[in-house]
Amino acid sequence: EVQLLESGGGLVQPGGSLRLSCAASGFTFRNYAMNWVRQAPGKGLEWVSDINGGGGSTNYADSVKGRFTISRDNSKNTLYLQMNSLRAEDTAVYYCAKDLSRDPRGMDYWGQGTLVTVSS
Amino acid sequence: NFMLTQPHSVSESPGKTVTISCTGSSGSIASNYVQWYQQRPGSAPTTVIYEDSQRPSGVPDRFSGSIGGSSNSASLTISGLKTEDEADYYCQSYDSSHRGVFGGGTKLTVL
Numbered sequence: 379e380v381q382l383l384e385s386g387g388g389l390v391q392p393g394g395s396l397r398l399s400c401a402a403s404g405f406t407f408r409n410y411a412m413n414w415v416r417q418a419p420g421k422g423l424e425w426v427s428d429i430n431g432g433g434g435s436t437n438y439a440d441s442v443k444g445r446f447t448i449s450r451d452n453s454k455n456t457l458y459l460q461m462n463s464l465r466a467e468d469t470a471v472y473y474c475a476k477d478l479s480r481d482p483r484g485m486d487y488w489g490q491g492t493l494v495t496v497s498s
Numbered sequence: 499n500f501m502l503t504q505p506h507s508v509s510e511s512p513g514k515t516v517t518i519s520c521t522g523s524s525g526s527i528a529s530n531y532v533q534w535y536q537q538r539p540g541s542a543p544t545t546v547i548y549e550d551s552q553r554p555s556g557v558p559d560r561f562s563g564s565i566g567g568s569s570n571s572a573s574l575t576i577s578g579l580k581t582e583d584e585a586d587y588y589c590q591s592y593d594s595s596h597r598g599v600f601g602g603g604t605k606l607t608v609l
Contacts, residue, residue, distance in 0.1 A: 413598065415543075423535070423543065423588050425598030437597050478548055482598070484533040484590065486554060488542045 387492030400474030411477035416470035500593035502601035520589030
């Protein structure tokens, strides 16, 4: 059974940093791209970033490019999102999602999400 | 920027069929696969259609997806509507720079 467990969310001040983690199990982690998707309170889903199975190729939404960094440790079956220079508009539930293939193609399994609140 | 446009809301009666559209703003929506996600209130999204028309195991065959036509659209069709289908539905694909794109979401009411 595929399981994705996000952690690391919390309250942070504007301009601060936070690192999210997503522990994966139930599939061969290195064989699949992974994604971060967020949802601001009362809003729709927003794609944030993805990374291929090997970790050598990444993509970012314009809204986070230059501030967020996606990475993965295939030896630990864990996905990360380093978030710097956080803004109030980054407040959202952040979901990690497993991709359909080694290169990004679409998402098939989702975690339960972790809430990030950016506020002074 | 490439965008996907969905109707804000749709409603239909139990047992009926509803179709939700997802229209690409430019290019061909067929250039990349389209996925559909269901999100019930207070829950994480789940995948109901991937690669335009494929159903994950466990998703009933009342759910179907299609692509094409002159409208540059993808569609999600749910037949034999049940009250448990009431949820928000999002389409998703990629732009020409391989960045993910979501539609704005459609609230389905089954009344």
